[in-house]
Amino acid sequence: MAQSDLVTVHVAPNYMAAQLLCGLLRSEGLHAHVAGDQLSDEFGMSLKLMSNEVGVPLSEKARAEDIVAAWVESKNSTS
Numbered sequence: 261m262a263q264s265d266l267v268t269v270h271v272a273p274n275y276m277a278a279q280l281l282c283g284l285l286r287s288e289g290l291h292a293h294v295a296g297d298q299l300s301d302e303f304g305m306s307l308k309l310m311s312n313e314v315g316v317p318l319s320e321k322a323r324a325e326d327i328v329a330a331w332v333e334s335k336n337s338t339s
Contacts, residue, residue: 266293266315269324270332278312281331288327290320 269285269292272278278294285292295313316324 265317267318267321268295268313268315269321270314270328272312272314275312278314281314281328284331285314285316285324285327288323290316290324290327292316292324 270278270281272281275294282292282294282297293315295315314328
């Protein structure tokens, strides 16, 4: 699946948070990806420093948004 086939469901504050959320979404059976995750050149590395977008296919967007909302709420309640 191409990155262009994905819709962004969350922009994380850093790459690690994006990876954690991506793992959570995958554990729920969704096909989540972090932007630039497949790239290993200089461009890919710059994306990892700047863009922390977590995306899913459009067909999974509603379910992903529910999971993301619960994740964000749980993070905010523990802060």
